[in-house]
Amino acid sequence: MPDRSLRGMSIGSKSMESDEGVDFAPRFQANYDCPNGHTIILPFSTEAEVPPVWECRCGAEALLRDAERPEMKAGKAPRTHWDMLLERRTVKELEELLEERLELLHAGKLRRSA
Ligand SMILES: [Zn+2]
Numbered sequence: 001m002p003d004r005s006l007r008g009m010s011i012g013s014k015s016m017e018s019d020e021g022v023d024f025a026p027r028f029q030a031n032y033d034c035p036n037g038h039t040i041i042l043p044f045s046t047e048a049e050v051p052p053v054w055e056c057r058c059g060a061e062a063l064l065r066d067a068e069r070p071e072m073k074a075g076k077a078p079r080t081h082w083d084m085l086l087e088r089r090t091v092k093e094l095e096e097l098l099e100e101r102l103e104l105l106h107a108g109k110l111r112r113s114a
Helices: 002-008 011-024 081-088 091-106
Strands: 027-033 039-045 053-055 061-064
Touching: none
Parallel strands: none
Antiparallel strands: 027 039, 027 061, 053 061
Protein backbone atom coordinates (compact mmCIF):
# COMPACT_ATOMS: atom_id res chain seq x y z
CA MET A 1 0.00 0.00 0.00
CA PRO A 2 1.48 3.41 -0.94
CA ASP A 3 -0.13 5.08 2.07
CA ARG A 4 1.74 2.88 4.52
CA SER A 5 5.20 3.35 3.04
CA LEU A 6 4.83 7.11 3.29
CA ARG A 7 4.09 6.93 6.99
CA GLY A 8 7.20 4.85 7.48
CA MET A 9 9.44 7.76 6.60
CA SER A 10 10.94 9.40 9.61
CA ILE A 11 10.41 13.05 8.84
CA GLY A 12 10.44 13.87 12.52
CA SER A 13 14.00 12.79 13.21
CA LYS A 14 15.29 14.70 10.20
CA SER A 15 13.93 18.04 11.37
CA MET A 16 15.38 17.36 14.83
CA GLU A 17 18.81 17.11 13.28
CA SER A 18 18.57 20.43 11.51
CA ASP A 19 17.33 22.11 14.69
CA GLU A 20 20.38 20.89 16.52
CA GLY A 21 22.63 22.58 14.01
CA VAL A 22 21.44 25.98 15.20
CA ASP A 23 23.36 25.49 18.44
CA PHE A 24 26.60 25.52 16.51
CA ALA A 25 26.18 29.13 15.42
CA PRO A 26 29.38 31.07 16.13
CA ARG A 27 29.48 32.32 19.68
CA PHE A 28 32.00 33.82 21.98
CA GLN A 29 32.12 34.64 25.64
CA ALA A 30 32.13 38.22 26.78
CA ASN A 31 33.71 38.88 30.15
CA TYR A 32 32.53 41.75 32.28
CA ASP A 33 34.59 42.95 35.21
CA CYS A 34 32.65 44.39 38.09
CA PRO A 35 34.44 47.03 40.21
CA ASN A 36 33.54 44.91 43.25
CA GLY A 37 35.56 41.97 41.99
CA HIS A 38 32.80 39.97 40.31
CA THR A 39 33.21 38.58 36.85
CA ILE A 40 30.24 38.04 34.57
CA ILE A 41 30.64 35.74 31.61
CA LEU A 42 27.95 35.95 28.97
CA PRO A 43 27.72 34.02 25.73
CA PHE A 44 27.00 36.18 22.71
CA SER A 45 26.50 35.36 19.10
CA THR A 46 29.38 36.79 17.10
CA GLU A 47 26.81 38.75 15.14
CA ALA A 48 25.22 40.25 18.23
CA GLU A 49 25.97 43.72 19.41
CA VAL A 50 27.73 43.37 22.73
CA PRO A 51 26.90 46.07 25.28
CA PRO A 52 30.02 47.72 26.72
CA VAL A 53 28.47 47.74 30.21
CA TRP A 54 26.47 45.06 32.01
CA GLU A 55 24.68 45.45 35.32
CA CYS A 56 26.22 43.12 37.86
CA ARG A 57 24.16 41.17 40.37
CA CYS A 58 25.46 43.54 43.05
CA GLY A 59 24.06 46.49 41.16
CA ALA A 60 27.39 47.91 40.03
CA GLU A 61 28.25 48.45 36.39
CA ALA A 62 30.57 45.78 35.09
CA LEU A 63 32.73 46.78 32.16
CA LEU A 64 33.35 44.63 29.12
CA ARG A 65 36.82 43.18 29.00
CA ASP A 66 37.95 44.16 25.52
CA ALA A 67 40.51 41.43 25.08
CA GLU A 68 37.79 38.81 24.82
CA ARG A 69 36.26 40.37 21.74
CA PRO A 70 37.81 38.84 18.64
CA GLU A 71 36.80 41.69 16.37
CA MET A 72 38.16 44.37 18.66
CA LYS A 73 41.43 45.72 17.39
CA ALA A 74 43.43 48.52 18.89
CA GLY A 75 43.46 50.19 15.52
CA LYS A 76 43.19 53.86 14.93
CA ALA A 77 40.30 55.55 13.24
CA PRO A 78 40.43 55.35 9.45
CA ARG A 79 42.07 58.36 7.87
CA THR A 80 39.92 60.74 5.95
CA HIS A 81 40.85 62.57 2.78
CA TRP A 82 41.15 65.65 4.91
CA ASP A 83 43.72 63.96 7.18
CA MET A 84 45.80 62.94 4.20
CA LEU A 85 45.55 66.42 2.74
CA LEU A 86 46.82 67.95 5.97
CA GLU A 87 49.85 65.68 5.85
CA ARG A 88 50.93 67.39 2.66
CA ARG A 89 49.73 70.93 3.19
CA THR A 90 49.13 73.17 6.13
CA VAL A 91 45.76 74.78 6.62
CA LYS A 92 47.36 78.14 5.75
CA GLU A 93 48.60 76.77 2.43
CA LEU A 94 45.18 75.33 1.70
CA GLU A 95 43.56 78.64 2.44
CA GLU A 96 45.87 80.34 -0.03
CA LEU A 97 45.20 77.72 -2.67
CA LEU A 98 41.48 78.04 -2.15
CA GLU A 99 41.68 81.81 -2.34
CA GLU A 100 43.60 81.56 -5.60
CA ARG A 101 41.12 79.12 -7.07
CA LEU A 102 38.12 81.19 -6.00
CA GLU A 103 39.61 84.28 -7.62
CA LEU A 104 40.08 82.40 -10.87
CA LEU A 105 36.59 81.00 -10.62
CA HIS A 106 35.02 84.39 -10.04
CA ALA A 107 37.05 85.85 -12.88
CA GLY A 108 35.66 83.14 -15.13
CA LYS A 109 39.16 81.89 -15.88
CA LEU A 110 38.68 78.48 -14.39
CA ARG A 111 37.63 75.95 -16.92
CA ARG A 112 35.79 72.93 -15.80
CA SER A 113 37.82 69.84 -16.52
CA ALA A 114 35.61 67.04 -17.73
ZN1 LIG B 1 29.41 43.02 41.26
